[in-house]
Amino acid sequence: MLLIQCPYCGARPELEFSYGGQAHIARPAPPESVTAEQWVEFLYLRSNPRGVHAERWRHVRGCARYFNALRDTRTDRFLATYRSGESPPAVPGTGQP
């Protein structure tokens, strides 16, 4: 089980959280001018990297707030967590912005 650092509440066990998928995906707008390719990009295409992944978590059985995390999918180690709306922090040695 993962130990996850909620940016609001601190470290809590994985069971208190729900996973929200890849982070920083913006809905294209306006809808009437969005092409089929853009909808595919938004709805279905995911980076699914073997490495550092920026993703959303929700502390659903705690403060109930969404936040973002950087996690290495090769090890499941969390490199950083940060609040929604913030840019991903620089993590040394990962080549991540």
Place this chain on the structure above:
Amino acid sequence: MQRFSAWSLLKQAFGGHRGWQPQWRRATPKPAYDAIVVGGGGHGLGTAYYLAAEHGMRNIALLEKGWIGGGNTGRNTTILRSNYLFDESARLYDHSLKMWRDLSQVLNYNVMYSPRGVLMLAHSVHDVQVLKRHIHANRCNGVDNEWLSPAEAKAFCPPLNIEHNIRYPVMGGALQRRGGTARHDAVAWGYARAADALGVDIIENCEVTGMRRDASGAVQGVETSRGYIASRKIGVVAAGNSSVVMAMAGVRLPLESFPLQALVSEPVKPVMPCVVMSNSIHAYVSQSDKGELVIGAGTDAYTSYTQRGALHVNMHTLAAICELFPAFRRLRMLRNWGGIVDVSPDRSPIIAKTPVAGLYVNCGWGTGGFKATPGSAHLFAWTMAHDEPHPINAPFTIERFRDGRLIDEAAAAAVAH
């Protein structure tokens, strides 16, 4: 290839079984091939075999980064069935289920196909309606599936608890009698041996690290940990790593890779005559010929490539199994493990050409690919050989997500996604 038969077994017995040869050669990569299959699981090995056996190709390489059958082929719970809801899926999975019947004879290798029946349980009025809908849809598509009352389910599977003393009592079940199990390792080894006999080079410990494309964009070959290998026809069957391999050719896929766990109990005498699964409370159990109860757990919540998951996922499944099968409460679990499954948005696979000329992909099997091994391999080989999809896999394109023609089998895999 040494053929297996009662006679060859007897002959080798007199020689102290010292005359058996390795079942496939330890091939070293040649500079170029007519076709390359990336991924040495059952689907990939089968693809290489059918390219050779049915499409007359001989100069084929199969590249596997580890050992063949070491990924999801060796990690699944070996369940076979074809009771999927939609027409496209029923055709695809039933094509495969029919191929299981004589696969041992075709490969001259005992894959231990056992049509012992797959029983899917209902625990609510909604479950009953959904399963009956499946039964009717299946029968319209020529796929056997029948409704059992709780008493009939108990008669078919005696250890099942149909009393009302559990949280979600059994309200009946859908039984596919042609469903069952097969020996997963034997499938990989059988295909490898048969493909090798037709000249396919099976190259293990050879990881694809890059793809070369020419000025027109078509594939030219693959960079590997054992050097560059040229080919104008490349099929990627890399399961959980499909996104990673296809990204090397600049192709993005609608996939996410999740850990899916399974576990086995200590071996006991025959106690489970069939496969039982329950969507609602997430139980998934059969018994191997060795005597272990083989239990499928759910996927973890998050994407990962670690080939392991969290214990609470297994505990959730075990709690359901202890309710349904009170006799199993005293069994100890022997070991658990995880595999990485590539889940598509509609839970249906992609067996298709790609926007890159000469590059083909077979992926998105998610939590239920083993059952489809022969059919998937057969259709993918056809697609690679003809440079166009077989009618059965024609709907399973990448473009279906753009065109809104999803094959939404999210309910069919019977595990929590």
